[in-house]
Amino acid sequence: MARLLRRIDSLFFSLLSLGGKNPTSRICVLLFFSWFLWRIWKFSVAPKWYPNRPKTYPYWIPFVGHTLSFFRDGDGTIMRARMYFKNDRAPFKLVIMGETVYVVTSPQDTASVHRQIENLSMDNWIKELMVQFGATSASINAMWSPKAMQSASKEPLAHVCQLLFRLQLNPGEYSNQVQERVLRKIHERMTWEEMPTSMILSEAHNSRVISLLHWSQNVLLQGATTSFFGKALLEVEPELFKYFFKFDESSWKLSYRIPPLLAKDLLRAKSFAQDAMQRYFDLPAASRADASWLVQSIEAKMRASGIPSRDIGRLVLMFYWTINANAWKSSFWMLTYIINDSNLRQSILDEVTPLLANNSLLSPVELAAQLCECLCLTSVYNEVLRLTASSVSVRTVVGPAAIGDLVLEKDARIVVPYRQMLLDEAVFGPDTNEFNHERFLQNPSLAKSSSFKPFGGGVTLCPGRQLAQREVLSFVALALCKFDLNMGEPLSNSHRNVPELEARIPCIGIMGPVAGQDVHTRVIRV
Numbered sequence: 001m002a003r004l005l006r007r008i009d010s011l012f013f014s015l016l017s018l019g020g021k022n023p024t025s026r027i028c029v030l031l032f033f034s035w036f037l038w039r040i041w042k043f044s045v046a047p048k049w050y051p052n053r054p055k056t057y058p059y060w061i062p063f064v065g066h067t068l069s070f071f072r073d074g075d076g077t078i079m080r081a082r083m084y085f086k087n088d089r090a091p092f093k094l095v096i097m098g099e100t101v102y103v104v105t106s107p108q109d110t111a112s113v114h115r116q117i118e119n120l121s122m123d124n125w126i127k128e129l130m131v132q133f134g135a136t137s138a139s140i141n142a143m144w145s146p147k148a149m150q151s152a153s154k155e156p157l158a159h160v161c162q163l164l165f166r167l168q169l170n171p172g173e174y175s176n177q178v179q180e181r182v183l184r185k186i187h188e189r190m191t192w193e194e195m196p197t198s199m200i201l202s203e204a205h206n207s208r209v210i211s212l213l214h215w216s217q218n219v220l221l222q223g224a225t226t227s228f229f230g231k232a233l234l235e236v237e238p239e240l241f242k243y244f245f246k247f248d249e250s251s252w253k254l255s256y257r258i259p260p261l262l263a264k265d266l267l268r269a270k271s272f273a274q275d276a277m278q279r280y281f282d283l284p285a286a287s288r289a290d291a292s293w294l295v296q297s298i299e300a301k302m303r304a305s306g307i308p309s310r311d312i313g314r315l316v317l318m319f320y321w322t323i324n325a326n327a328w329k330s331s332f333w334m335l336t337y338i339i340n341d342s343n344l345r346q347s348i349l350d351e352v353t354p355l356l357a358n359n360s361l362l363s364p365v366e367l368a369a370q371l372c373e374c375l376c377l378t379s380v381y382n383e384v385l386r387l388t389a390s391s392v393s394v395r396t397v398v399g400p401a402a403i404g405d406l407v408l409e410k411d412a413r414i415v416v417p418y419r420q421m422l423l424d425e426a427v428f429g430p431d432t433n434e435f436n437h438e439r440f441l442q443n444p445s446l447a448k449s450s451s452f453k454p455f456g457g458g459v460t461l462c463p464g465r466q467l468a469q470r471e472v473l474s475f476v477a478l479a480l481c482k483f484d485l486n487m488g489e490p491l492s493n494s495h496r497n498v499p500e501l502e503a504r505i506p507c508i509g510i511m512g513p514v515a516g517q518d519v520h521t522r523v524i525r526v
């Protein structure tokens, strides 16, 4: 050891003499030497010194780490890191804006993250999001502080809200009520007369060319917004969807705390949507009596904790985002793939037409339940989720925690990017980057694979997964059976037969198409 130190010492002085007498060159040499030592230590010595810590994917600039490459192409960065470590799928470390982020890419390690409920917590991330959503510290304290404990179980209000969501959405009486409302709304909107004019690109007798993007957005958001919030929210702000979509497109900047100067688009859209929410919560309760049990219960508990309308609006926008960010995108991708393949479309029509012919006998919930039994339709749904979900779970290490033999640093962040498993060739086959509607049909057990987790897992497993599947399948079946859909002639450069998936921008749910790309569909009244 002493010899090594003497060598470094003499190397240091030889390098310093290289800089000559000029102070600037001496500083440069010194900086280079320090950087060189840092690299050797960080990526050659430390991994051997601490074999029980996850390895760091090498980077060039301290603090900056992988930030730039991650924001340019998050998924690509994670994949390159996985390949650098010979695809052994052991957890590894990235450095993003100076912060340690452990990345977990195997089903076994994901299950281990889900099991360590006490020491790997989601709370810090939710608290940060609340700050990013602009709630005051007094309201955030009210959501988390012991003073605001709401229930006999002594859980903070933030956890009570999570429980309320699960109660409303997990199968049971409350879930039936909300599903009935959402699905009925979707049925009402899927008629020739109810097509919003904003999505119609051209019109002739009994035939229209429409934007598939706007159709899926409009129907799915109308259904969920009026069912969860009642009529008043869209009456208070008829332009809400426009700003919500702008917000959703740039919402990744919020999750990654991008400075306000580089996030003006996000901040403008967010403030507009929050203002609408505040005006909604300022209305007398009687004019919002048709809101869901969930929204009424959350509001009552927040008011009881002294949270004002302004902050209720800010916090509830987070919930609105969770409810509305994903299902319309799955609907869009499903219809896109189906109308591009006439054999597939016919197979699905063969399955669903008899069910819709009995439509008058079946309630929307009963119909949706039967659609979920259609093998071809659900295989397409699963394949769309597999190919387009970029879902992540985010946790913070708050107590002693390990994954296998690897010990995790306290306060570090853990990210589980499920896409790394959803595209695993060893599980899903060599054509894993392609849409293959027969994949789940030929091998139904894939839907139960531990690598197929588009809805996350553990205690935070998405409680909205049943509603999501039912609304998406209802929309797709109604679109195919009530209209004759064909690929429309392109009316602008935005048309693509199959748009590109926006996989570069970090996303924490279903990915949308690249901005400006759409599908122009000819819809004929039948």
Ligand code: HEM
Binding pocket: 122, 162, 165, 169, 322, 323, 324, 326, 327, 330, 389, 391, 392, 393, 394, 454, 455, 456, 457, 459, 460, 461, 462, 463, 464, 465, 467, 468, 509, 510
């Ligand atoms: C295709 C559609 C959807 C996808 C892919 C999806 C995905 C996810 C994922 C991956 C999580 C887990 C996040 C984590 O572990 O940290 C999650 C949580 C959640 N999702 Fe979904 N979701 C979808 C639709 C919905 C819908 C329609 C609703 C509500 C109506 C909903 C409500 C929630 C809620 C409340 C949570 C938080 C659960 C908790 O923390 O306890 N989701 N979702």
